[in-house]
Amino acid sequence: MTAIDQMNWLSEQLDECGYVVLPDSVDRDLLGRLNGRIDELFAAEGEAAGSEFKQEPGSRRLANLVNKGDVFARVVTNARVLPFVAHVLGDYKLSSLNVRSVDPCSDVRQPLHADMGAIPDEQGFWVCNVVWMLQDITLKNGPLRVIPGTHLRKQLPQDVLTDPLADHPDQVMVTGRAGTIVVMNAHLWHGGLENQSPSPRTALHAFYCRRDKPQQQYQKVLVAEEVQSRLTPELRNLLALDDPKNDRISRCVKTTSGFMK
Numbered sequence: 001m002t003a004i005d006q007m008n009w010l011s012e013q014l015d016e017c018g019y020v021v022l023p024d025s026v027d028r029d030l031l032g033r034l035n036g037r038i039d040e041l042f043a044a045e046g047e048a049a050g051s052e053f054k055q056e057p058g059s060r061r062l063a064n065l066v067n068k069g070d071v072f073a074r075v076v077t078n079a080r081v082l083p084f085v086a087h088v089l090g091d092y093k094l095s096s097l098n099v100r101s102v103d104p105c106s107d108v109r110q111p112l113h114a115d116m117g118a119i120p121d122e123q124g125f126w127v128c129n130v131v132w133m134l135q136d137i138t139l140k141n142g143p144l145r146v147i148p149g150t151h152l153r154k155q156l157p158q159d160v161l162t163d164p165l166a167d168h169p170d171q172v173m174v175t176g177r178a179g180t181i182v183v184m185n186a187h188l189w190h191g192g193l194e195n196q197s198p199s200p201r202t203a204l205h206a207f208y209c210r211r212d213k214p215q216q217q218y219q220k221v222l223v224a225e226e227v228q229s230r231l232t233p234e235l236r237n238l239l240a241l242d243d244p245k246n247d248r249i250s251r252c253v254k255t256t257s258g259f260m261k
């Protein structure tokens with residue numbers, strides 16, 4: 001199969017199922033650097049970790065990661081991933097970059113949700129999340145649960161399911177080895193499951209939105225000026241740092257999650 005045929009085939013899966021799994025997409029060196037930096041940040045931030053966004057029972061989170069290490073620029077600009085993001089969103093920008101690490105032996109599961117409680121509008125899809133598996137994700141340690149095709153329903157699970165936490169007849173568990181990337185149309189109903197293993201289960205979430213929508217985390221204020229001054233033009237554009245329309249729509253928005261208060 002040529003590279004173009006493969007891209008078309010994967011894009012069709014993304015259109016139909018709402019997600020696509022890309023194994024072996026992160027080299028060992030980058031994985032090691034990401035895991036190392038994330039460990040340092042959890043140690044440094046302690047109880048405050050994730051507080052720029054939301055804190056989640058049963059998991060530790062980190063937020064605003066473009067601000068917290070040059071290594072994260074390699075995540076948000078990943079050349080394998082961005083064509084799929086553009087396929088979903090058209091003209092896009094970064095909305096946020098976070099880590100979610102499910103505690104060992106945690107029986108907390110996320111309800112099925114769409115990120116930011118987003119429903120496609122008259123222009124179509126406007127949220128796309130990219131999950132980077134930083135460790136092997138298995139059926140035991142908290143796979144990502146998805147309901148294929150639900151990105152097309154224009155409904156939120158909490159509005160139509162009696163219990164978004166309950167098992168769903170169409171659910172699929174997404175697992176993969178460390179270095180697997182999942183590109184997900186974030187209107188898809190999804191959620192992380194319980195971690196029944198003795199180790200944390202950690203993933204990065206590079207979250208993008210359509211260019212005309214507010215960012216989940218307003219990068220211009222959250223990313224320190226000193227960090228901004230070192231960013232390439234490509235990154236400045238991706239973060240919408242020089243975009244007056246983004247300033248207008250993102251400045252005053254209250255950060256929203258698909259399910260966390």
Ligand SMILES: O=C(O)CCC(=O)C(=O)O
Pocket residue numbers: 100110115131143144145190191192193203258
């Ligand atoms: O970590 C995961 O597998 C999914 C997380 C998620 O959907 C979320 O935090 O909104």
